[in-house]
Amino acid sequence: MAKLLRARAIYDFNSENPGEVSVRENEIVTLHSEKDIEGWLEGTNSKGERGLVPASYVEILREDDNNAYPESRYANVPSTGRADNAFPPPAQQQVNQQTSDDDWDDDWDDSSTVADEPGTPRDFEGNGPSGYRVSTSSAARGQHPKSSATVGRNLNRFSTFVKSGGEAFVLGEAEGFVKDGDKICVVMGQHGPEWQENPYPFTCAIHDPTKQTKFKGMKSYMSYRLTPTHTEQQVHRRYKHFDWLYARLVEKFPVISVPHIPEKQATGRFEEDFISKRRKGLIWWMNHMTSHPVLARCDVFQHFLTCSSTDEKNWKMGKRKAERDELVGANFFLTISTPPAPLDFQEVESKIDSFKSFAKRMDDGALQLNATAGEFARKQMSGFRKEYHKMGVAFKVLSQAFEMDQQVYSAGLNRAISLTGEAYESIGDYFAEQPAKDLEPIMDLLALYQGHLDNYPDIIHVQKGALTKVKESQRHVEEGKMEAAQAADGVSERCNIISCATLAEIQHFHRIRVRDFRAQMQHFLTQQMAFFGKITVTLEEALRKYDDA
Template sequence: MALKARVLYDFASENPGEITITESEVVTLFSEEELDGWLEGQNSRGDTGLFPASYVEVIRLDNPADSSNGLPSGPDSRSAGYDSSFQSRPAVSTPSHAASSPAVTRPAEGSDDDWDDDWDDNSTAAANELSGVRGGPSTYTVTTSLPGRRGNAQQQAKSSATVGRNLNRFSTFVKSGGEAFLLGEASAFVEGGDRICVIVGQHGPEWQENPYPFTCAIDDPTKQTKFKGMKSYMSYGLTPTHTNTQVNRRYKHFDWLYARLVERFPVISVPHLPEKQAAGRFEEDFISKRRRGLTWWLNHMTGHPVLARCDVFQHFLTCGTDEKAWKRGKRKAERDELVGANFFLTISTPAVPLDLHEVESKIEGFKSFTKKMDENIVIVNAAVNEFARKQMTGFKKEYQKVGQSFKLLGQAFELDQQVYSDGLNRAIAYTGEAYEVIGEFFAEQPSQDLEPISDLLDLYRGHLANYPDIVHVQKGALTKVKECPKQEGELRDRCNIISCATLAEIQHFHRTRVRDFRWQMQHHLHQQISFFQKITTKLQDALQRYDEEQ
């Protein structure tokens, strides 16, 4: 018998491959297997295609209640993606509208016993469910609700560290929990320390600065082994300045942290980590490049007013060798309820709301900027890498070829056996050697001035890849405000929160970009000056030999 589901909310198709479904309609499912939060089936009009999984509840005909009224009930009932084990749990978040659920799949908590296995070549994500609520004297409840909307305390919002391909124009808005928050379907306990403040700065909304700034250094990684040498991995020593205590972390720990942060902050750009590599992980060049990439990554994290202060990042930086303490912090982070729609509950905004038309204009301007920046980063990176390749191979080879030719000329002159030509012969031989050394200078130089630029460009390409989704969250909120004039006041208030957070993140991006590129270009030019001074010194030394050998 075909699998049926009852539609909970209206959904209008907007793209090829989607179908329109209406509330209370019974649809046929081709499979219960979700595709990035979507199901495939057929509506009552015979149209086939995709629709959001959490807009429907599967009808279990083997259940007496289902057969009598067509609706799921009892312990076997579930909406797509809903685990009935949550029935006895307190309601942490109640995003019953579809928008929140196609969203997202929560990365896996994983087994603590496997935490020390080598994860460099494996994904850290699996299935992890929310449980429990935070409370205590220092907490207060934040909820949002719209009159007349149905809620289902058992239908949990899921979230994801990895954003999938958009299936409609609001899919990122949905995945982030933006729609659920905007429609009043977010509820969670927010501790005072979890509050994130947006203030009005000279150039608009910005994150409140970290009152206790710090930095973090990475020591040269060391190769470690376990299981009597059967497994090897690289260990990085991290020393944050606010503790001055070194902790050792592996790449898989960075990978785990990255997944938690992406899940936790839907409108904050968490820079991408250096890429994984299955082969050659212990080669010197790869280790050096990864260390540089992780250094840039940590510099961005410690310099971000929000990311630097979040609990999971502080746990990552400060938890030492106490394995139990590490696992407690790990589990706490993986059960964090302030993700997706609930993240927006933590944001405090200025008293005066933003002008939405002005916000829309700024967002459009930022979209144009990031698109152009991304295009030109590709051009610069290609030029830099090609130039580095020429220096390390072509220039080195050409200088050495010239140097060898000068040395051959000197060897030919030696055949004249005239005493007064000995000085000239030695000077020419030295000139040949000088050119060979200069060739080595060219081969070594890219690691000093070109590779650091490429590392920075890689980091910012990761940022630029994040911003379309971040911008879509804000644009989705603006669109919903325009589409729902009857509830415009309530929607505007929540849209203002999303807009303030988005503009604050954009402002931080620009400030950081100016700082990073100013410093990097200064470093590049200083290195170039030093490089050519070194060449000049070598050539002057060779020139002086001709005066000394007369």
């Protein structure tokens, strides 16, 4: 008799779409198949309800005699400390799942484009810019990037420093071939370290997506048309391409907050509302990418924006090159050039602690505003609309009652009251339509920045880990456990590089935060003024009807 395949829920999940099923943490789910469906598993919960649950939300249980133990492929998903009702934070959700909701294809992500063959030397493009191999130790051990197509930052706070490569770099164990074009400069600005500005800024428009099919209509997907201003050449990309790019960037830049892409979804992917929402999210994402001095210029992002949609060979070559990039994790820090004067680590620690406190307060404020705005939007679209419609109907009922007097001199008043009812019904519709114009854009912005705030604990952990190594090395020198003070100086120099990069990223965050929230609040208030102005005009038109009544 075949054994039942079971799984234990490790997070709460509330279904929001047809075909999904809700589960509670620690609830046992009976699975109908071990094979996931684009990151989802089909099962039956304890209530007997059948449907899809996110694969990353459960751990498969295996029976070994009398003991059940979790299947490792789902057991490594860390807890974020939040009880979100949808997916895990995007950095976790989009990284841990190997498939996207846009039909990740074997022909696009074939294994031959992922990892180097054994014994194959790295390709440094001999006809490209001049470069040099950098090592932080005479006996450095080169770290090779992960070979999976979808990888990301480890969210376990106790191992982030190690996994990101921060420890390897600080201890002098990183080496890599750095070309001139790979250099990233941190300069000293008015408010501290900053990324050197992009000398050739650009933007990228994302147009309405179109539904495409392949395999003679057996598979469907949405294709987004991108137009970067620095080339003016249109390219078409699918969601899986964005997902792949996001994974490469998260792997490459340990102390840069890569904005989260919109979440995946297994059902309702071709519904108009979902497509519109995803496009808005991708527009926000693209705006943050193109405005970042480092991300906007990196090779993999430029390949994503400029490679012709029809040149499959060139696309796969660029894809392979990005997946073989050795300047990721620890080796990324080899590319950073810092100001001549080293930072005061005590001052750095104070600034980092101050930003941690700020980020916590901002996260709390964003959560509160998002919840309040969401509730207010729901009231406008349902409650307010309903109440204004009720008032409109009530005025019309009164008008109909007045019409029963059949007096000629009463006709004007009757029409005016009836039109007042219509005005109130129109105002109810205005309330229902308004959130999409002012509240929803604010909520979209808050969601994007909550993604950034989710990234910063890992980024700060890397910098804190580097500072800890500096203190340890200094203590070892004082205790005679470290023979040469030069070794401690090397640790301090490398910690200075990580600190400069971290503070530069924090400075960039503040700049775009001020830019984005200023623009969004101006948009919100402008829309509010137009909204109430529209109501005023509608009421004035109704008022004028009484002049001739």
